[in-house]
Amino acid sequence: MRLANKVAIITGAASGIGRGIARMYAHEGARVVVADVDDAGGTETVRLVEGAGGEALFVHCDVTSAANVSEMVQATVARFGRLDILVNNAVWDRGDAAVVDLGEEVWDRTLAVTLKGPFLCSKYALPEMIRKGGGAIINISSGCGVVGCGPSAAYSASKGGLELLSRSLAIDYGGYNVRVNTIAPGGTRTPRAAALERPEVRARAAKEHLIQRTGEPEDTAYAAVYLASDEASWVTAVTLPVDGGWVARPGGAPPRE
Numbered sequence: 332m333r334l335a336n337k338v339a340i341i342t343g344a345a346s347g348i349g350r351g352i353a354r355m356y357a358h359e360g361a362r363v364v365v366a367d368v369d370d371a372g373g374t375e376t377v378r379l380v381e382g383a384g385g386e387a388l389f390v391h392c393d394v395t396s397a398a399n400v401s402e403m404v405q406a407t408v409a410r411f412g413r414l415d416i417l418v419n420n421a422v423w424d425r426g427d428a429a430v431v432d433l434g435e436e437v438w439d440r441t442l443a444v445t446l447k448g449p450f451l452c453s454k455y456a457l458p459e460m461i462r463k464g465g466g467a468i469i470n471i472s473s474g475c476g477v478v479g480c481g482p483s484a485a486y487s488a489s490k491g492g493l494e495l496l497s498r499s500l501a502i503d504y505g506g507y508n509v510r511v512n513t514i515a516p517g518g519t520r521t522p523r524a525a526a527l528e529r530p531e532v533r534a535r536a537a538k539e540h541l542i543q544r545t546g547e548p549e550d551t552a553y554a555a556v557y558l559a560s561d562e563a564s565w566v567t568a569v570t571l572p573v574d575g576g577w578v579a580r581p582g583g584a585p586p587r588e
């Protein structure tokens with residue numbers, strides 16, 4: 332098993348890609364903490380992990396709250412004794428727009444969950460990782476954070492910021508054997524991307540990729556396993572697109588659905 336004896340926190344693991352990562356991490360031997368504001372979804376992820384023979388703990392955690400995040404890291408160490416992996420995956424992405432039409436409260440909430448959240452989770456996770464000799468942080472960005480998307484100024488800005496937060500963390504904590512990498516998924520079938528359930532939308536979206544299909548949560552989860560594992564012990568400060576070639580497509584990125 333590629334993550335045996337490791338303990339991982341995954342934010343936003345009550346749903347979609349986060350749930351996919353939690354399940355695959357557990358399959359690879361990690362004990363996982365499902366950190367989310369969605370209690371029902373988080374409990375369901377734990378049920379799925381345990382049903383497959385894994386070990387998981389749900390912690391209600393709003394990643395925008397320093398108190399919640401600090402308590403979540405404490406709960407992780409209290410239950411599992413250590414912390415090796417942090418996956419910053421939670422997202423809030425509603426009401427986004429081009430700048431003139433973008434509400435200030437939407438901008439603030441998007442950046443709070445999607446950029447401040449990874450800052451707070453890293454801030455409280457790092458001392459535990461350093462105490463045990465190192466760790467791995469994986470930030471889930473987006474193709475929108477690499478090339479920009481429209482009309483979604485808040486989401487693109489938050490993901491672009493996350494890319495460089497990753498880089499700063501990698502530079503500042505590499506000397507402590509903490510690796511920090513980013514995954515930039517493309518359009519992936521999750522509750523957030525519900526439009527992809529419509530066959531005509533999925534068929535159109537598939538054509539936007541060099542590999543002509545849309546993504547599944549497992550596509551990102553496989554990459555997240557590699558970056559968390561000891562196989563990647565000399566890999567840090569990279570952004571790995573897992574997007575079927577979406578950001579590389581000739582003509583650039585199309586507008587988001």
Ligand SMILES: NC(=O)c1ccc[n+]([C@@H]2O[C@H](COP(=O)([O-])OP(=O)(O)OC[C@H]3O[C@@H](n4cnc5c(N)ncnc54)[C@H](O)[C@@H]3O)[C@@H](O)[C@H]2O)c1
Nearest residue numbers: 343345346347348368393394420421422473518519521523
């Ligand atoms: N699905 C896609 O097409 C796609 C494409 C590119 C990037 N991504 C990225 O992948 C990640 C996961 O996306 P998804 O599609 O699985 O989303 P999702 O909506 O299925 O899951 C997001 C989770 O974040 C949780 N969350 C929201 N606010 C929170 C908060 N304040 N504190 C803690 N948890 C909170 C939600 O409750 C939910 O469980 C995101 O970072 C997203 O930007 C997704």
